[in-house]
Amino acid sequence: MEERYDAAVIGTGPAGLSAAITLKIRNKKVILFGSKNLSGKVEKAHEINNYLGLPAISGEELGKRFAEHLQQMEIEITEDQITSIYAMGDYHTLISKTNHSYEASTVILATGVHFGKPYPGEEEFLGKGVSYCATCDAPLYKNKRVAIIGSSPREEAEAEFMAEIASRVYYIPLYKEPVSLGDSVRVVEDRPVSIEGDQKVEKLILKNQKLTVDGVFILRESVSPAQLAPGLAVEQNHVVVNRSMETNLKGFFACGDITGMPYQYIKSAGEGNVAALSAVAYLDQKRRELK
Numbered sequence: 457m458e459e460r461y462d463a464a465v466i467g468t469g470p471a472g473l474s475a476a477i478t479l480k481i482r483n484k485k486v487i488l489f490g491s492k493n494l495s496g497k498v499e500k501a502h503e504i505n506n507y508l509g510l511p512a513i514s515g516e517e518l519g520k521r522f523a524e525h526l527q528q529m530e531i532e533i534t535e536d537q538i539t540s541i542y543a544m545g546d547y548h549t550l551i552s553k554t555n556h557s558y559e560a561s562t563v564i565l566a567t568g569v570h571f572g573k574p575y576p577g578e579e580e581f582l583g584k585g586v587s588y589c590a591t592c593d594a595p596l597y598k599n600k601r602v603a604i605i606g607s608s609p610r611e612e613a614e615a616e617f618m619a620e621i622a623s624r625v626y627y628i629p630l631y632k633e634p635v636s637l638g639d640s641v642r643v644v645e646d647r648p649v650s651i652e653g654d655q656k657v658e659k660l661i662l663k664n665q666k667l668t669v670d671g672v673f674i675l676r677e678s679v680s681p682a683q684l685a686p687g688l689a690v691e692q693n694h695v696v697v698n699r700s701m702e703t704n705l706k707g708f709f710a711c712g713d714i715t716g717m718p719y720q721y722i723k724s725a726g727e728g729n730v731a732a733l734s735a736v737a738y739l740d741q742k743r744r745e746l747k
């Protein structure tokens with residue numbers, strides 16, 4: 457049987473970290489998903505002047521302080537990207553990029569704001585040739601032709617894996633770092649424009665050429681909230697929440713940039729705290745109902 461957590465926190469920016477810390481203080485069993493590097497948006501900031509108590513701090517230094525705080529509280533980071541979340545009644549099942557499944561009574565979504573529109577055809581062909589997880593869906597493409605759109609060098613491992621299964625793998629890197637892939641993957645330096653087909657995917661249209669393929673894998677650092685959790689109310693790429701950071705789904709909270717502007721560290725950290733306390737209240741209420 458799966459281990460059931462009280463709360464799954466997704467995201468290691470200020471919102472997710474703040475939520476995880478509050479949950480730990482309130483003695484809840486929490487799993488925190490994200491990256492040991494925490495958040496690119498913290499790491500990249502040159503100088504931050506509006507974080508309370510830490511004037512003129514660099515992003516790098518702020519990240520270090522966050523990491524020390526986690527260490528002190530004995531909170532581990534599970535380095536796995538969550539690709540889908542399903543409501544199962546009184547708990548949620550989370551599926552990750554490495555095809556692991558996790559169970560939690562509550563979910564706190566703190567994945568940051570998702571920029572970028574889907575490609576034309578992406579949503580139409582989702583599940584009909586478009587996928588966001590090579591590890592999960594690779595077996596469907598045995599001896600078929602696939603294109604992988606990679607947003608960071610981390611996605612190259614997925615292309616190597618896919619090449620063991622598919623007959624042809626095209627890899628389209630969207631980043632400037634050099635690509636390091638073996639001969640089994642054909643690297644295509646071009647820009648994706650759209651995905652076309654009839655009942656299912658047939659072509660990936662690039663700026664300078666068309667690739668005939670059976671599948672298109674779009675591997676982004678973050679998945680849009682609507683794709684992540686079916687049924688989650690989203691408006692213009694932001695999750696709809698009330699002042700308690702509750703979403704329209706039971707036991708499902710959101711905080712930080714993903715809930716809307718202003719995009720700020722301290723607003724994210726504050727909302728993380730509120731989301732965690734709302735999750736605690738929800739868990740306590742559930743426990744009372746069971747008595």
Ligand SMILES: Cc1cc2nc3c(=O)[nH]c(=O)nc-3n(C[C@H](O)[C@H](O)[C@H](O)COP(=O)(O)OP(=O)(O)OC[C@H]3O[C@@H](n4cnc5c(N)ncnc54)[C@H](O)[C@@H]3O)c2cc1C
Nearest residue numbers: 467468469470471495497537538567568712713719720721
């Ligand atoms: C260069 C720069 C400078 C800035 N300067 C300032 C400033 O001076 N003051 C200020 O207040 N704000 C500033 N900001 C804005 C600030 O960075 C954001 O508002 C803040 O980081 C948002 O925090 P967050 O926790 O909501 O999301 P993020 O910090 O974006 O963190 C999201 C986290 O979620 C993880 N994640 C995403 N999807 C998944 C998934 N599916 N599974 C697992 N993990 C996932 C990501 O890896 C990341 O760790 C700056 C931003 C930038 C880019």
